[in-house]
Structures are given as C-alpha cells and as structure tokens.
Amino acid sequence: MAFQLPAGPARVRVAPSPTGDPHVGTAYVALFNKAVAVRTGGQFILRIEDTDRSRYVEGAERMIFEALRWLGLDYDEGPDVGGPCAPYRQSERTALYREAAERLLATGKAYRCFCTPERLAELRAAQRRDRRPPGYDGRCRALAAAEVERLLAAGTPWTVRLAVPRTGTTRFEDGLRGPIQFENSEIDDQVLLKSDGHPTYHLANVVDDHAMRITHVIRAEEWISSTPKHVLLYEAFGWPPPVFVHLPLLRNADRSKISKRKNPVSLLWYREQGFLPEALLNFLALMGHSMPDEREIFSLEEFYAEFDPGRLKTTGPVFDLAKLQWLNGEWIRRLPPQEFVRRVLAHHGEPYARRPELVARVAPLVQPRIRTLAEWPSYADTFFRGCSDYEAALLVPKPLDAAMARQLLEQAQQIAARAEPFAAAVLEQQAREAVAKLGCKVGPAFMVLRVAITGARVSPPLFESMEVLGREETLARLQAALAKLATAEATGTGS
Ligand code: GLU
DSSP states (O other): OOOOOOOOOOOOEEEEOOOOOBBBHHHHHHHHHHHHHHHHHHEEOOOOOOGGGGGOOHHHHHHHHHHHHTOOOOBBBBBBTTTTOOOGGGGGGGHHHHHHHHHHHTTTEEEEEOOOHHHHHHHHHHHTTOOOOOOOOGGGGOOHHHHHHHHHTTTOOOOEEEEEOSSEEEEEEEETEEEEEEGGGSSSOEEETTTTOOOOHHHHHHHHHHTTTTTTTEGGGGGGGGGGHHHHHHHHHHHHHHHHHEEEOOHHHHTSSSTTTSSSOOOOHHHHHHHOOOOOOOOHHHHHBBTTTTTOOHOOOOOOOHHOOOGGGGSOOBHHHHHHHHHHHHHHHHHHHHHHHHHHHOOOOOGGGOOOHHHHHHHHHHHTTOOSGGGGHHHHHHHHHHOOOOOOOGGSSSTTOOHHHHHHHEEEEEEEEOOOOOHHHHHHHHHHHHHHHTOOOOHHHHHHHHHHHHHHSSOSSSHHHHHOOOOHHHHHHHHHHHHHHHHHHTTTTTO
C-alpha cells in the first residue's frame, strides 16, 4: 500500500519554521525525505517557512542550518546554499504569493473578505456558544462586484479566502495511509493572504511546493487535516498535486505528541548532552522504519541502502530516551579510539584540549563506560583535576573497619613503590595476593583502593587507572588517603 520510490529523481523538502530551537521532529522528517532523495538520485531541499512573523525567533534559522549539518542531513538546495529555485526563505518570496492570490481572485477561485477582526471574533464566539464547528460563514463570498469596488475604494482592509466548494468531497491518496477524504462542507474558506499582504502557511506552502517542483511532500501526520485545503488549492491553480506522505508523529511516553514538557525536543540539547549524530539518526530511523532483518544498529549509509517506503511505520513511535542513551553508548564504543578522542576534545575543549596525550591515555578507560560524551568528565576528571575532596568514610566500605582499610592502603603503597614494570597486570596480581594474605574479600578491598586512587566508588578500572596516573601520583594518592583516614579517626568523622 505504501508509495513506491519513483524511477526518476524525486524532489523532496523539509520546511521548518524558525520559531525556536531546532526541533527533533525536523530531523526526523528530514531524514526520511533525504532517504527518498538519496535513493532516487533526487534533491533534498531546505525551505524556511517564516511567514508567521509573530512567532519568528531571531537566530533560529541559523540553528536549523547548523543542526542539520551536524547530523549530516545536508541539503542540496536551501537558503544558505542557494539553488535553481531560490530564494528558499518564504519572507523573500512575498511577491509570488500575492501574484498567486491575484490569479485565484481573477478566476473566481478565491474572494476578498472585508470582515473586521471584531466581526470574526463575534462569529467565533457565537459558534462556540451554539456548539457549532468554527469557521467563516461566507458572508463576503456573495458580495456584488460593485460592493467590492466600493469597499476597496474606501480603503477597507481585506484578506483573500479560498472559495471552498460547498458540497462534495476532497480526496487524496496518502502514500502511507491510502485514500483519505474530507467533506467539503467541513473545510473552512481559509485565509490565503492576510490583510497585511502576507500569505498564510497554506498558500505559501502550496505555491512553493509547486514552484520548487516538489514531487513528494513527506511531513508529519499533524498536517493531514491541512492536506485537503492544499489539494483544493492545487485544483484551484490547475496544478498537479505532489504525492502526500504523512509520517507518524514522535510521541511522549503517554502517547501524546512529543513536547518539551515531557521530552527534550531541541536538537541543541542532544548535541550538548553529547549524543552522537550517528546515534541520533540511527534512533530516529528506527522510530519510523524497520530494517529488513530487524537490525537495531546501523549507519546512515546502511539506512539509505535499505530504506523502503513499505517499511515505514504508520503508528506513532514513543520517543524512548533510555533507548537512545543505550544506542548512543553502543555508538561511542564503535568509534575508533582516535575518533573517540577527537569527539571528546571537540565536545569538551578545555581543560582537556591542553593535554591531548593524557586524553588519549585515559580514553580507552572511559570509552567502554559512558553513554554520552557529557559523561566523560565524571570518569575522566580524576586524571585531570586530582581527587582529594571525597569523604573519608568512602575509604571504609562495609564490612571493613578503618584498621583494615589502613593496612590495605599500606600494602598498596609497598606494591606501587616496587612493581616492575609499573603496569596494570603486575599491580593487580600483587594486589590480589596481598588482599588474600590479609584475609580480606577482593570486592571491598579493591573499593578502598578505588576510592583512594580515583576519589569515587564508580570509576574507570582501578589498576589501569594507576598505570595511567603513574607511580609517583599513585603513591601520592595512597598517601593522601592514609592521611585522610588518620584525620577522620582523630576527629571521629571516619566510620
Ligand atoms: N512549516 C511547516 C512546519 O513547520 C511545514 C509543514 C509541511 O511540511 O508542509 O512543519
């Protein structure tokens, strides 16, 4: 039932509005559009729909460019890259929309509406009171030509509305959902051009999709109810409509449309948290499409190669952050060591950038343990900032007592002083022997050392950490732990 990839090149687009941070839904829709372009040797276009100036946010557009590039969802045409259908920013195409509206007025497919905002507000209030569906009552549709002339001459403000047929149905074939139809009697005579001469979303969207020769409109399911209006517009203009495909919305855990109250939605947030583009794209692809072998981890290239409209999902996937974190950890582990270092440095900068060779030595200890790049400092900082500010009580894990902790630390000092070479395997073997001789369990014994060496109960592997720190620093940390223990005992703050 799903649409087929066309034999020739498809032209597809993503058309976000610059109203805030770049949205994860934009990346999701962009990904599937781009897949269609890649698979058909077509073009993927970015269009900025900035006609609603009241919601315009300065800088939002640039963040959309950046976020799409960060993800590797580069576009073939767009405001900042140009292209044969430029400009790609709706605010620069106003003349086109006015001409289009004029055409519809001339052919009687649209009409001027002179109703005041006050009258429209009263109409809405009355409809609400009588529990009737909202919508324009068509008063200006029947105005005589002479009356229109008189109002125009008097300088009365006007909008342009589409003259939606009063009877019949409007149908379209959704590329995923099959035939969808709406009763024309339920479709409002929507405003196409506002009184300030700016177009509404519907007019600008259709005029641009036509002018930009878009073959497939692939967008979120929330636009289904707008589609009959668009189909009517295509008919009114006498243009062939594109294929419409409505992707299922990303959802919160309670299945409501994804929203920032319940889920992070800003792509900037995902970048700041150290999600890898590879993981986020993999995750978004999984949300909307299944791979033939149900594979869960795959690259963008693999996704493009396997993309099949027949495998698009039709029910709204729940955006499961925990799953994304897991997937991100998997992707972090897949990075070649040098690449992992590069990403850490790019993400965190200072103080790490000053010591790249230490980053390279610490990286193998941390790479297997983190789920996001943001977690890097919690494991790595012990190597960069020292670890003196932990609680003395951590040095005495149950069931040990302070005397045993002290003995363990002293033994460790002796081992660290003599081990040759000063290497993880040597240190570990000798430490195990010493612990056994003391008649202590390995778990709590190593915990004492772990806290002394790293300052935390959760850390990179103990003996590898010692090796990276080196003999001198290891001895210094063991000494500091003993001192801390002694102070705590003297002041009664140890356990
Ligand atoms: N500007 C709309 C949006 O923000 C575009 C919807 C469409 O793709 O037609 O999602």
